[in-house]
Amino acid sequence: MxxxxxxxxxxxxxxxxxxxxxxxxxxxxxxxxxxxxxxxxxxxxxxxxxxxxxxxxxxxxxxxxxxxxxxxxxxxxxxxxxxxxxxxxxxxxxxxxxxxxxxxxxxxxxxxxxxxxxxxxxxxxxxxxxxxxxxxxxxxxxxxxxxxxxxxxxxxxAGLTPYHAIRRSWAKLPPGSTAVVIGVGGLGHVGVQILKATTAARVIAVDTREEALKLAEGYGAELTLLSGPRTAEEIRKATPGGRGADVVLDFVGADVTMALGLAAARTVGDLTVVGIAGGTLPVSFFSVPYELSVQTTYWxxxxxxxxxxxxxxxxxxxxxxxxxxxxxxxxxxxxxxxxxxxxxxxxxx
CATH class of the missing domain: 3.90.180.10 (Medium-chain alcohol dehydrogenases, catalytic domain)
Structure with missing residues (x-):
């Protein structure tokens, strides 16, 4: 064969x-x-x-x-x-x-x-x-x-990996919550769909490519943002009281995307790194929002x-x-x- x-x-x-x-x-x-x-x-x-x-x-x-x-x-x-x-x-x-x-x-x-x-x-x-x-x-x-x-x-x-990452955060995605998808590529565009199908969260998609954001919008993302120096601020402005995102799913995993996820996350939220671009994130008592859970997932x-x-x-x-x-x-x-x-x-x- x-x-x-x-x-x-x-x-x-x-x-x-x-x-x-x-x-x-x-x-x-x-x-x-x-x-x-x-x-x-x-x-x-x-x-x-x-x-x-x-x-x-x-x-x-x-x-x-x-x-x-x-x-x-x-x-x-x-x-x-x-x-x-x-x-x-x-x-x-x-x-x-x-x-x-x-x-x-x-x-x-x-x-x-x-x-x-x-x-x-x-x-x-x-x-x-x-x-x-x-x-x-x-x-x-x-x-x-x-x-x-x-x-x-x-x-x-490409379906199971984002599903597992999202499912473990279901309790933090009730009506009124916000989920951010960073990287709307092969896994990220499926992640947008899973969020829409299984949660009541408002979905914000972030990417460096206009065509990827159009794809995310077509799958139900309520807000799409080109990644840049002010993206975290834009995410916070889009959340009630500027509190930040309840769940951030990083499908890239680079230094810059992990830093963005940290800056956009809400206290007691989840920052889940799915992408394997090799980035790192300094974690200490004062470097992350209180009770923010930072985790990786595999499959x-x-x-x-x-x-x-x-x-x-x-x-x-x-x-x-x-x-x-x-x-x-x-x-x-x-x-x-x-x-x-x-x-x-x-x-x-």
Whole structure:
């Protein structure tokens, strides 16, 4: 079969021929209907080197995957050949307390995980191929009726990651609250939709690009702001009494965006850093608003993925996608590097 593989760190992916996988006991092979291209893949290509992760290339890219059950290994129950499914991307050990409740990203037995801190497309072979081998049937979530795998694929990360970040702050997003989305890119534009679908908060979107702000406005953001020296002040002016935002979601994670989030946040609010641009934030007693919670998040849980897929099936969360054939996947990454890709790229083998 054809697969898009990363041969080495700091290299470009290549479409090559590899053997079609065969499932062992408890495993499932999925026929891929769509595989999302994620900005984190660019970090694998450009920034990682030996020692950056507990695993190394070569491996097939693609950690946002959906398709149909193709073949079942012995002992697999509850799934049928031809059934549409989404692949839950993080693959933990399956036995620790976190994994048993479906929170594999925070697996505490990394020595027992098939790809510590990763999964298919992150250390093991992912879904940018005609078929993907999933090492445990528990990583498959049935698709709700009416949700096409091409639309479901980006929801497994670009949907699940912002959903988890927003869900943990639901208690701070009642009517009258304000949520700020910094960075309306591949995850941020989905975050705007999730905020509108699951909370009563007023949504403010911030970006450096006019086209990204237009996208956010189309998805329901009540106020859009170009990032600049006075953006935090503008956010505060837009909140009751100038108190600031109850929840700030930073989908960039650079020094400047984290500083903006801090300056715009309300006391007893949340500042959640989702982006991995490598920024830092000095935290001390007087450097942050009182009782402001500053946290990072990574992916989300398997039960949360089922909830995200339900939102997708109802049309409440619909990532803006551009489809690419497998042979054209390198073009998708090129457009991501250039910043010319709007929304998410989905590779359709």
């Amino acid at each position: 054809r697969a898009l593989r990363l041969p080495n760190w700091k290299s470009e992916p290549e479409v090559v021929e590899v053997d079609e996988p065969t499932p062992g006991p408890g495993e499932v092979v999925v026929k891929i209907g769509g595989a999302g291209a994620c900005h984190s893949d660019l970090h694998l290509m450009d920034d990682f080197e030996n020692g950056s992760a507990p695993w190394n290339p070569p491996f097939t890219l693609g950690h946002e995957n959906a398709g149909w059950v193709h073949t079942l290994g012995t002992g697999v129950t509850g799934l049928a050949v031809g059934q549409p499914v989404a692949v839950y991307g993080p693959w933990g050990c399956g036995t620790c307390e976190r994994c048993r409740v479906g929170v594999d990203p925070y697996c505490e037995n990394l020595a027992g995980a098939p790809a510590p801190g990763g999964g298919g497309g992150l250390g093991l072979d992912g879904g940018m191929a005609e078929y993907e081998l999933v090492p445990d049937a528990r990583h498959l979530v049935p698709l709700p009726d009416g949700l096409d795998p091409v639309l479901a694929a980006p929801l497994t990360d 989300g849980s398997r039960p949360e993925l089922a909830e995200v897929l339900e939102l997708g099936a109802r049309g409440l969360v619909r990532p803006k996608i551009t489809r690419f054939d497998l042979e054209d996947a390198p073009i998708a990454y090129r457009e991501m590097r250039q910043g010319s890709l709007e929304g998410r790229a989905v590779i359709v083998p």
